[in-house]
Amino acid sequence: MFRTTAIATMFALALPAAGLADDDDDGPSFGMAGVLSSGNKEDLPPVILSAGMPLADAPWVLQSGTYYEFEIQGDGSQELALVGPEFFRAIWIDEMVVEGLEIRPLGLDSVEFDEAGEMEIGFVAIKPGRYYMKVPGSTGETQRLEITIK
Structure with a gap:
């Protein structure tokens, strides 16, 4: 259980850093690559x-x-x-x-x-x-x- 909770917490913390947590217009803009x-x-x-x-x-x-x-x-x-x-x-x-x-x-x-x-x-x-x-x-x-x- 601890392992699952720790992984979920790390994932939740990583989302804002990657700009994936919300539809915020201030986040990174990904275009065609x-x-x-x-x-x-x-x-x-x-x-x-x-x-x-x-x-x-x-x-x-x-x-x-x-x-x-x-x-x-x-x-x-x-x-x-x-x-x-x-x-x-x-x-x-x-x-x-x-x-x-x-x-x-x-x-x-x-x-x-x-x-x-x-x-x-x-x-x-x-x-x-x-x-x-x-x-x-x-x-x-x-x-x-x-x-x-x-």
Whole structure:
């Protein structure tokens, strides 16, 4: 009995010190931590889907464990897709936002724009390596985005 009472007393004394005893606004404030914290987030330049135009200005160099967001913008000049199955398997996709609809997929292989539109993808880079996204069936360097995850 003494042991149970002693443990209960130690626990009761530890709660205020940890800021867990009450809903007091003066206590410690715990926010998002780790990979989803705002200090670990980086915006990438958009990927542009337009007939005959480069996908991006420069290759992406990403850091494993960092949260990234980027937009894919299709101008409607042609029905265009973007594939990158190896890249999409090397990341964890938090969400895709299309016209205000949030989608949380378990995986992704490709996306396609039949008309003008915009999509935002938020993800965490996971597996280091060299990857790409490209317009399927294209052979030009400008229709391919090289991606390195360190």
